[in-house]
Amino acid sequence: MTSSRETVLKAVRRSLQADSRDRAAGEAVEARLAEAPAGVVPARARRPHEEQIGLFIEMAEAVDATVERVDRTDAVPGRVADYLRSRNLAHSIVHGADAWIEELPWQTEPALERRQGRAMGDEQAGFSRAFGGIAESGTLVLTSGPDNPTTINFLPEYHIVAIRAEDIDGDYETVLARIRESYGKGRMPRLLNMITGPSRSADIQQTLLLGAHGPRRLHIIVVG
């Protein structure tokens, strides 16, 4: 019995007349997969790094994220606490095992309760560190794993994300090339989340409303 796999592939090959396709076709496919040539990259993404950071902030704010920038890593716990206070939220966060997060001077905020692990659904606020940022569209890039569990990106109502200024790049291609470097060619983190603003829906009469199933608010702290 032929498997469905063979049936489908055979049908595709028959339609494409793959038998008469020259060997160059196979080589072109191999080459494309190996070299991954870049296409059109918008000019707006190509600018000095400091301007890329500015564009990232501008684009993120344009899609209803709130953004603040701090000079030093030390300032992050205070800003997280301030954000929770200003929104009148419970003084607690859930975050992953990211060493960068763990090493922040949390002792400066003794009243802030922290839990390490995945989100369960009853947390008001989650805290993550982004792998990267994309200036051209104000997009955060987060990767799954124990350091920054995916559930934190989606279950809490408020999502606070720290990103180091040096991790912000101009375009998708640059951040994805960094992923390739970190995980190896052809490999990916289990989940890579590109996040552009807080969740929203326009399914009721085309009226855009913030806070659908994901976080109602997204707050970004740019560090450095």
Next chain:
Amino acid sequence: MQITSPRFKLNAREAIADPQLQRALAHVQVGFIEKRSKAAGKLPEFDALRDSSRDIKNHTLANLDLYLEAYEARVTEAGGHVHWAVDAEEARKIILNICQEAGARRVTKGKTMVAEEIALNPYLEERGLEVVETDLGEYIVQLRKEAPSHIIAPAIHVNKDQIEADFRRFHTDLPPERNLEAPETLLAEARGVLRDRFLTADVGITGANFLIAETGTSIIVTNEGNGDLTQTLPRVHIVLASLEKITPTLEDVSQLLRVLARSATGQEMSVYTTFSTGPRRPGDPDGPEEYHVVLLDNGRSGMLGTQFQDMLRCIRCGACMNHCPVYHAVGGHAYGWVYPGPMGAVLTPSLVGVDKAGHLPNASTFCGRCEQVCPMHIPLPKMMRHWREREFERHLAPASARWGLRFFAFFAKRPALYRPLAGLAMRTLGALGRAKGRFRRLPLAGGWTSKRDFPAPEGKSFQAQWAQRRSGR
């Protein structure tokens, strides 16, 4: 899903007479068109990206078998399973089997048009599974026991007051005196009701906007975050995707992502673009333990190598229907199956047969807006014309239309006969209609004059004017 495309004309007539629907459709014309045009205008490289995206898909389709194999190998490496399905029946069985193996009772779903195509929900429900749509629009449509009427805005045919009534009817454990006046409260209520479903589901099913051959990754693009909760919380994640979703590399997908959201909703980027590769890994505190991809053919391999191959470039942005005057008038349900608008008018005959869907490619004025806005440069009007030709060749057009065309063709092929006769007819009609400038009734033209007046011809014919200009006068 039952196909009502054969009764398109009746569907369309009912749609035009439905005041609720007409009120809802008014939102399509203003919102989508303006937003897309603004987003495209803000990106000087937009057209270059469209060309680039078209070329990527053309290359991929020409080598689809090779990219499918590369993709499958990567998924397997990452610990996922690829299941190939020749048709809808096989895809349904595979999915049911995975659910049963997992001992599943509750299944959550992200938005997937391919699941509509294979009529997955009723199949699973009849076999004892509870299926919960989690995209707000899909959820509304599921409560109403309807089908989506738009590929990216499934409940676009429903008004706010109707949604409120539905929520009151179904969410009976909530206090009946609650205020649901503001759309925000409706959204919050859906969020609350669905949150519990997310957390207790055993299997999550999503579609895929793209599959990446380089890495064995599936991508979903959403705004609500429901797709992510659907695939992250349950033990098993099933991706249901058709063959043509394959894209070679991360770089290639970056090109396509830049045109997708802009063409669809006019966003620079949708809120959540999620790249999934395999199941939970050692040390992962969350994510599904099993990751399955069901690759569906269902007639697509038969479109390759034909004049309809270009249709497989479609990335389901919905721009063609957002800009279509016919869609604006009748909405999505009138098209009678899963895919409405111009893309549906081309795709539906390919997937269900032109004998059933022949009306759809005829429901076009060939105004060409769909092709103008299509991010993948799909020549939709040309392909609708191909379907009309096939319909004619296969003797599926009504006898009156066939005889009419034959009659016209006889004269059109004989210019020496056509010109004097057409000239005579024009002068006669012109003279008869001179008083009013139009006719309310004309013999043999009842199909036209029952809906609108026929203008009386004025001046010279196009051919005569053309000849005149060419001769330099």
